[in-house]
Amino acid sequence: MARRAAPEVNAGSMADIAFLLLIFFLVTTTIETDSGISRKLPPPIDEQQEPPILKEKNIFVVEVNKNNDLLVEEEPMELKDLRAAAVAFLDNGGGQGDDACNYCQGRKDPTSSDNPTKAVISLRNNRETSYATYIAVQNELVAAYNELRNREALKLYGKTFNQMEKDLNDVNYPGNKERLKDQIKRIQELYPEKLSEAEPKK
Amino acid sequence: MGKFKQAVVRDLPEISTASLPDIVFMLLFFFMVATVMRKHTVMVENELPVADQTEKLEKKDLVMDIYVGKPSSRYKNIGNEAVIQLNDKIATLEDVKPFILEQRAATREQLVPFLITSLKVDKTTNMGIVHDVKKELRDVHALKINYTTRQGNVLTNNR
DSSP: OOOOOOOOOOOTTTHHHHHHHHHHHHHEOOOOOOOEEEEEOOOOOOOSSSOOOOOGGGGEEEEEOOTTTTTTTTTEEEOOOOHHHHHHHHHOOOGGGGGGOOOOOOOOOSSOOTTTOOOOOEEEBBHHHSSHHHHHHHHHHHHHHHHHHHHHHHHHHHSOOOHHHHHOOOOOOOOOHHHHHHHHHHHHSSSSEEEEEEEBBB | OOOHHHHTOOOOOOOOOTHHHHHHHHHHHHHHHHEEOOOOOOOOOOOOOOOSSSSEEOGGGGGEEEEOOOOOOGGGGOOOOOOETTTTEEEOOGGGGHHHHHHHSSOOOOGGHHHEEEEOOOOOOOOHHHHHHHHHHHHHTOOEEEEEEESOGGGTOOO
């Protein structure tokens, strides 16, 4: 008897099956957003502790009102200028003697901050400020710190601070991680992130 | 005349659909790889603001999500004011502390210091409720937070 060839499997419904799976995955999954601005909240207020005394000139006051307008050091300001203003304040280095800052490249204005380690940015917003504006302001202030840290890291270690942090999390980093950790700590000490948030106004 | 007619009445060739499964499978694989299963049904409007100084959240299982926003169109009966959503239900401010403590209890002890609270807040929300949530978090010592955002230029946020 002649051998019969095996009948071909009908693949006409393959597209339907694939569509079904595709639609199932479209419905049950989301594209995840998993990045954002990381911050650390201050611990709960301790009634016993007295607030440290800060010089007026070492505080950079940023206020946002309920119409999302910015008031920086009692002057109205546009959001796009905030980063440069914050950098100028932090990097001022107008201190004398013990407070002197030998790595600052600012204007050394005696009426602005003494030293980046002393400089504090104080952010106060209204309860009706929109979250989008708040995030924008936070982002600009973090960017100011990052800009200075990157500059200092480039000068001292030949790579940006962002790159150093990326290397630290990289499992394939060939260099010495302990040393890298120390270097990151050193940069963080030069430009500590001192961002305080005041109670919002009603 | 007859010759002319013959040329017109030719059947259109059928379009081959043999490669359709391949195309659909390609899309399917893309979605399987690029997306993750939904963790929660988000019951609030949740259009995140944009920022560019972002850090990636590394350990997914150590992230606690808090959603804040106006109830989305299906849940308008709740009201029009911004509300907090924890897990799969709308919650009040008082529920935040128990929620954090519960999450903490469910985590292994040595991992507790690495817990991060991810605030997924709609960009039209007022800061009042966000501040209240942050105050609750401070009280239970859940100090590591992350304002989850999309990538983009912040100057476009208020448009």
